[in-house]
Amino acid sequence: MPATTTDQRLLDSPGRADWLHTDPWRxxxxxxxxxxxFGTLAELGPAVSVFGSARSRPDDPDYELGVQVGxxxxxxxxxxxxxxxxxxxxxxxxGANEAGGTSVGLGxxxxxxxxxxxxxxxxxxxxxxxxxKTMFVKYAEGFVVLPGGFGTLDELFEAxxxxxxxxxxxxxxxxxxxxYWEGLLAWLRGPVQARGxxxxxxxxxxxxxxxxxxxxAIIQESAKARAEHAEKEAAAAGRPE
Numbered sequence: 001m002p003a004t005t006t007d008q009r010l011l012d013s014p015g016r017a018d019w020l021h022t023d024p025w026r027x028x029x030x031x032x033x034x035x036x037x038f039g040t041l042a043e044l045g046p047a048v049s050v051f052g053s054a055r056s057r058p059d060d061p062d063y064e065l066g067v068q069v070g071x072x073x074x075x076x077x078x079x080x081x082x083x084x085x086x087x088x089x090x091x092x093x094x095g096a097n098e099a100g101g102t103s104v105g106l107g108x109x110x111x112x113x114x115x116x117x118x119x120x121x122x123x124x125x126x127x128x129x130x131x132x133k134t135m136f137v138k139y140a141e142g143f144v145v146l147p148g149g150f151g152t153l154d155e156l157f158e159a160x161x162x163x164x165x166x167x168x169x170x171x172x173x174x175x176x177x178x179x180y181w182e183g184l185l186a187w188l189r190g191p192v193q194a195r196g197x198x199x200x201x202x203x204x205x206x207x208x209x210x211x212x213x214x215x216x217a218i219i220q221e222s223a224k225a226r227a228e229h230a231e232k233e234a235a236a237a238g239r240p241e
Contacts, residue, residue, distance in 0.1 A: 070095025
């Protein structure tokens with residue numbers, strides 16, 4: 001395992017002019033990672049990104065939930081994309097694998113994790129978090145978020161921000177586990193909304209459920225609505241003025 005990560009070296013300020021000689025060359029590595037990600041995933045087809053804790057153990061209910069989610073998404077015709085690590089990520093990849101579907105792992109260089117889990121069919125290891133995050137969104141039709149920690153929360157709130165600012169459109173975000181996520185939603189609807197820092201409808205971007213079938217249905221309904229919207233726009237663009 002490396003003592004430092006590529007992200008860390010990029011973001012650390014050396015306090016001298018070293019960056020002038022090293023950072024411009026990092027652009028080439030960044031470009032190469034984007035090219036690899038785009039090239040590997042371009043023909044993936046319909047997919048859903050699944051997030052969750054790397055610390056979930058195989059005997060945890062959250063792990064079993066991840067397996068069920070992965071299996072159900074494949075049954076519905078989706079590939080499953082995860083961070084490729086252990087815990088709930090491994091569980092979703094395992095479910096996709098057992099269902100005979102496509103299981104994707106987008107790994108990240110970290111000093112305390114080693115490699116992709118054994119259930120990944122298509123795997124990419126990234127050095128930079130921001131490139132990896134782009135791939136999670138670009139090639140997915142929605143997010144399913146299992147209970148998790150800081151990394152999961154980071155991915156969740158980034159997705160919410162992209163939808164709220166309309167950087168992506170009609171992108172469903174499903175939270176699995178009412179007992180885990182209800183407190184967060186209560187906080188958002190309570191003091192956060194009361195301060196006026198989010199609008200009344202922002203929290204409605206999140207769908208909360210314990211039902212795997214319902215989670216998949218939410219993804220499918222959003223995909224259908226997006227397709228219908230695209231057809232209407234295309235028809236409108238083709239009409240004479």
